[in-house]
Structure formats: structure tokens, C-alpha cells
Amino acid sequence: MENLNEQLRALKVVPVIAVDKAEDILPLGEQLANNGLPVAEITFRSDAAEEAIRLLRQAQPNMLIGAGTVLNEAQVIAAKNAGATFIVSPGLNPNTVKACQKHGIPIVPGVNNPSTIEAAIELGLDTVKFFPAEPSGGIKMLKALLAPYPQLQVMPTGGIGAGNIEEYLAIPRVLACGGSWMVDKTLVNSGEWDKIGELVAAVVAQLKD
Numbered sequence: 001m002e003n004l005n006e007q008l009r010a011l012k013v014v015p016v017i018a019v020d021k022a023e024d025i026l027p028l029g030e031q032l033a034n035n036g037l038p039v040a041e042i043t044f045r046s047d048a049a050e051e052a053i054r055l056l057r058q059a060q061p062n063m064l065i066g067a068g069t070v071l072n073e074a075q076v077i078a079a080k081n082a083g084a085t086f087i088v089s090p091g092l093n094p095n096t097v098k099a100c101q102k103h104g105i106p107i108v109p110g111v112n113n114p115s116t117i118e119a120a121i122e123l124g125l126d127t128v129k130f131f132p133a134e135p136s137g138g139i140k141m142l143k144a145l146l147a148p149y150p151q152l153q154v155m156p157t158g159g160i161g162a163g164n165i166e167e168y169l170a171i172p173r174v175l176a177c178g179g180s181w182m183v184d185k186t187l188v189n190s191g192e193w194d195k196i197g198e199l200v201a202a203v204v205a206q207l208k209d
Ligand SMILES: O=C[C@H](O)COP(=O)(O)O
Pocket: 016, 157, 158, 159, 160, 178, 179, 180, 181
């Protein structure tokens, strides 16, 4: 997990991707890699996720590839075998967390209240996703949630974009933010790869130290 956290901290933003056609991940992955953001969270919101992870791992062997919206052990196994190196889930499902621990793959589960944070800590986790970040109260809520748990590191996701990402990243225990704005599904489905490349380059330039 330390290694994953270091990579997330260096990358600062994790594109949350849903592809309906697995092969769409190839031009999309090229845009990410060529524009300075070698990371992808491919969500199991479509049946194409497993194959998309496999294709991207083959095409971009050095990219940090996570599987998102992972809801059960079968998806954990499928994601890991396809080449994902971390798992993300919208909520905290102890069965999914235990499956990740059994199969030796880090998980960043979603939490947005003290009870789920404590359940995550009890499961041995110190890195969670604050999801859905903006509808749950945004920066103010996140700061309040972090206060009692000094070991906690977070990846806020949900409602984050170019206008508010810097405010989140300014919080020391925010590793990176997840977001879909630079890999919007409508752009993916219409094959607007250059536009995606421009949005990726823009966020990389915005967050450059
Ligand atoms: O469900 C939400 C996505 O995972 C990321 O959120 P977003 O589309 O608001 O960036």
C-alpha cells in the first residue's frame, strides 16, 4: 500500500473511466500516457471493464491501473488477473475488502462518515476514498472527518473538477483526487481522443509543481 500511496501522491489525479467497448481503452490510454498522466481507474460499470484492463495492461505495461466499482470477490479476481494493481469501491463492503486482502491487492474503499471510516480502520485499512466527495459536504466535511483519525489518507472522488481539485490537494492527507471530467463518457463514446488529450494535458499543467 505504501508504494501505491506514493504513486497516487505523485500522480495527484486518477481518471475514473467507464468504457462500453473494451478497445476504446487503447486510444484513451495513449492520450493519458502521452499527456503525462499514466494512471487509469477502469470501472466495472460496464461489462467491458475486465477486457479493457487486460488490453491496457498489455499496451501500457508501466501504467498504474486500478479497477473501480468493484463490488464482490469475483470482480476482485477478474481485475487482478487482468492486470489491475489496486481496487476501488464506491462503498465499504467488508466482503470485498477481505477478498482483496486474501488475494493480495490493495483496496481503496469509499467512505463518507465516521462509522464507515472506523469500520475501514478495523479492517486494517488506512487509505480510503471520500465518496461522493462534493455531495457529502466537500472540503468542509472532509476536514471534519480527517480530524479524529490522524492515520487516515484519502482519495476524494465525486464532483471534483478543474475548479476545485487544488483545494482538495492542498489538504496534506489527500493523496490524489479521482475524477471523470477529463475522460467523460460522452467524449469516449464519440471517440474524441484529441479532446480527451487536451483535457488531460490541461489538468497535468494545472497541477504541475
Ligand atoms: O461516480 C462517480 C465517478 O466515479 C467519479 O465522479 P465524477 O464523475 O463526479 O468525477
